[in-house]
Amino acid sequence: MKTRSLLLALCLAPLSLASVAAETGQILVNTDLKSEPYADAKTLASLPGNSAVDILKRQGGWMQVKPADNTQGWVKMTAVKLGGTATNAKGDSGMSALWNTAMQGRSGNTGVTVATGVRGLSPEDMKNAQPAPEQVKKLESFSATKSQAEAAAKSGKLSKQNVDYLADAGGGKK
Amino acid sequence: MIMRLSLLLAALLAASGSVHAFNLDLNKLLDVGKKTTALKEIDEKGEAEIGNASAASLLGAAPLVQNEKLQAYVNQVGLWLAMQTERPDIPWRFGVMDSDSVNAFAAPGGYVFITRGLLLRMRNEAELAGVLAHEIAHVLKRHHLIAIQKNAKTGLAADLMSLAVDNSSSGSGYGEWKKKALSASTELYARGLDKDDEFEADRLGVVIAARAGYDPYGLPAVLQTLDGISAQDSNVALMFKTHPSSRQRLDLLDTAMAGNLERYASQPVVADRFEKIVGDYARRGK
Numbered sequence: 104m105k106t107r108s109l110l111l112a113l114c115l116a117p118l119s120l121a122s123v124a125a126e127t128g129q130i131l132v133n134t135d136l137k138s139e140p141y142a143d144a145k146t147l148a149s150l151p152g153n154s155a156v157d158i159l160k161r162q163g164g165w166m167q168v169k170p171a172d173n174t175q176g177w178v179k180m181t182a183v184k185l186g187g188t189a190t191n192a193k194g195d196s197g198m199s200a201l202w203n204t205a206m207q208g209r210s211g212n213t214g215v216t217v218a219t220g221v222r223g224l225s226p227e228d229m230k231n232a233q234p235a236p237e238q239v240k241k242l243e244s245f246s247a248t249k250s251q252a253e254a255a256a257k258s259g260k261l262s263k264q265n266v267d268y269l270a271d272a273g274g275g276k277k
Numbered sequence: 278m279i280m281r282l283s284l285l286l287a288a289l290l291a292a293s294g295s296v297h298a299f300n301l302d303l304n305k306l307l308d309v310g311k312k313t314t315a316l317k318e319i320d321e322k323g324e325a326e327i328g329n330a331s332a333a334s335l336l337g338a339a340p341l342v343q344n345e346k347l348q349a350y351v352n353q354v355g356l357w358l359a360m361q362t363e364r365p366d367i368p369w370r371f372g373v374m375d376s377d378s379v380n381a382f383a384a385p386g387g388y389v390f391i392t393r394g395l396l397l398r399m400r401n402e403a404e405l406a407g408v409l410a411h412e413i414a415h416v417l418k419r420h421h422l423i424a425i426q427k428n429a430k431t432g433l434a435a436d437l438m439s440l441a442v443d444n445s446s447s448g449s450g451y452g453e454w455k456k457k458a459l460s461a462s463t464e465l466y467a468r469g470l471d472k473d474d475e476f477e478a479d480r481l482g483v484v485i486a487a488r489a490g491y492d493p494y495g496l497p498a499v500l501q502t503l504d505g506i507s508a509q510d511s512n513v514a515l516m517f518k519t520h521p522s523s524r525q526r527l528d529l530l531d532t533a534m535a536g537n538l539e540r541y542a543s544q545p546v547v548a549d550r551f552e553k554i555v556g557d558y559a560r561r562g563k
Contacts, residue, residue, distance in 0.1 A: 128505075163494050163542025164531060180497065181531045185505030196502050197404075198552075198559040199397040205562030224378035224392065226515050228338050229467040238336035239329060242372045242388075245341075245348035247356045255353035259402065259547045261490030263361065266541070269480045269533045 126158040126196060128168070128183040136176035140165035147176045156183070321367070321386075324422055328386025331421070331462045332370070335390055339376035342393055344563065347373055350554045354402060355389055355409045361488035364417055371409065379506065380516040381408050382466065383415035385422040394512050397559055398502050402547035406489060407496025411482035418481070420474040421465060428461035469519025476521065479530050487541040493534065494542055500527040 132152045137144040140162050148170075150156070156168035159175060166183055169175040185196065247255075256262075319327070341348065348371075355371035369387040379394040389412040391405075399405055415421060469475075479496065487493040503523040506513050520526070 161494070161498055163492065163539060164497065164534065179531075180494070180501060181528055183501070185501055186507075196505075197397055197399045198555050201556060201559035202393075202397050202562060205560055208562070224339050224374075224376045224380060224515055225511075226467040226518060229334075229515065230463055232334050232338035232463060234330065234333035235337040235340065236333045238340050239332050241341055242332065242336070242370050245345065245352050245372065246368070246370055247349065247352040249356065249360060252353050252356040252360060255350075256357045256490065259490075259550060260545050261357070261547070263490060264488050264541065264544075266484050266487045266538070268484050269537055271477065271480060271533075 125200075126185060128156050128158050128166075128185050130154045130156060130170075130178070131182055131184055134178050134182040136168075136170070136173065136178060137165075138176055140167070140177045144177070148173050150178065158183070158185075319422060319426070324419070325368070325386040327422065327425065327458050327462065328384045328388050330459045331384035331466075332388040332390075334459070334463045335382055335384065335388075335466065336372070336374070339374040339378070339392065342373040342375045342558075344373075344558050347554060347558045350550075351391070351396075351405070351409070354406055355413070358406055358410050358485050358489045359387070359413050361485055362413060362417055367416075369413075377512050378515060379503070379513045381412050383412040383421060384462075385416065385419065385425075387416055389413060389416070395499075396555060399499065399551070399555070400546075400548065401495070402551040403486065403491040403493075403495030403545070404499050404502075405495070405551065406486045406491045407482060407493070408499055410485035410489075411478045411496060413485060414478035414481035415470070415474070418474070418477060420470050420478070421462065424465055424470055424474075425458050425461045428464065429457045466519075467515075472521045476526065476529060479526055480533050483530060483534060483538060487538055487544070490544055492542055492544045492546045493538045495546065497527055497530050497534075500524075500530070 130150045130152055134150045134152075135146045136148045136150050138147055139145070150170055150173070154170060156170050156178075159167040159169060161167075161180060162177075164180050165177045166180045167175060167177055168183065351373055352369075352371045356369050359365060359369045364387075367387040369389070371389045372391075373396055374390050374392045376392045377394045378392050379398065381389070381391040381395055383389050389409055391408060391412075395408065396405065399408075479500075482496050483493040486495055500523045503513070503516070504527060508517055
């Protein structure tokens, strides 16, 4: 596992940092494999529950997957459980492989195992935490102004939309 | 509140049997009653004070990551989201906590935190936006504040009792109440909010993300990631204990979003910027 994530990080780094391509999943229940990410798209095959897929990408509420013995296509993201097989059981998604590699690099020279245990956020820790007001002051120093936020949105090509809040399951707006 | 107080008074009197036997000071009791009634509606200043103290507790459990670029980035994303809500002008503060634990927190008055453990499991900015927007929704709806008040009120009965039977007590003011509120708040982070508050924050969060111009499926994508993490992993212990199951949240959100938010699914996920800033942090390990 360690060697694998290291290799993976090395292979992927020059191309893209996204490790989505390396993710695997499991189909939860029998699901139609669609040619496009739409409910009324052509059905390519029916994928049985518990079958393994490689996840290629997500688009909105859909995932492009490659089943072991089938052509690639699209399924609803709710039909997929990530991991499911031993390769990804720890939820090593996103940037965590990079972090783990960095931590292994640090410990590599000395041979000392890096302590990666939970730091200070167990239910008991939460109850017994001693206030750290100096950290709140520090937090203040990182705050953004509205114009900084607007500039960041612009450079991310994000444009404001008018969208109403969703009704809850009972039908009433909250 | 007044109704409840008079009921409490009646109960106290009935329980004591004789007023004199317990040295009951009725005036003092009524005085305390007035104070607590006056505190019923916490104003923005009070909310900010309780939030500040709650934030200090959270950061006492796990401090901020020491990476200014990362912290500034999360603040810009977070504020842009908050600007699309009905409380754009409160002092919003966002922070990344230095913990492997997978979690995010909100505190009254505009404090939002995400742990390194959760941040590193994300793939793009739309996922970060989805989680921040969920926490922003808790602040908008004052979920923690209301729960803290409920908790403090439950404790109040005991306080009134002890005050009422103790003539020498110097009385209980705002400071005392705030201390109680703070202990209720730390208790709350260990116990979690009501499930319905979490579902509501999910529904509001995806809309806030869509308003800010993101693909609103960032939050469902994170819930799917969480669903894939083994419950045996100690890093998810607190989050799983304090939230409904990720699978249930994902399914409910997907149903609620169908027909409403799908049209925004092609909005940007902003992967490049996220990969650069969070990836740099991850590669350096600090």
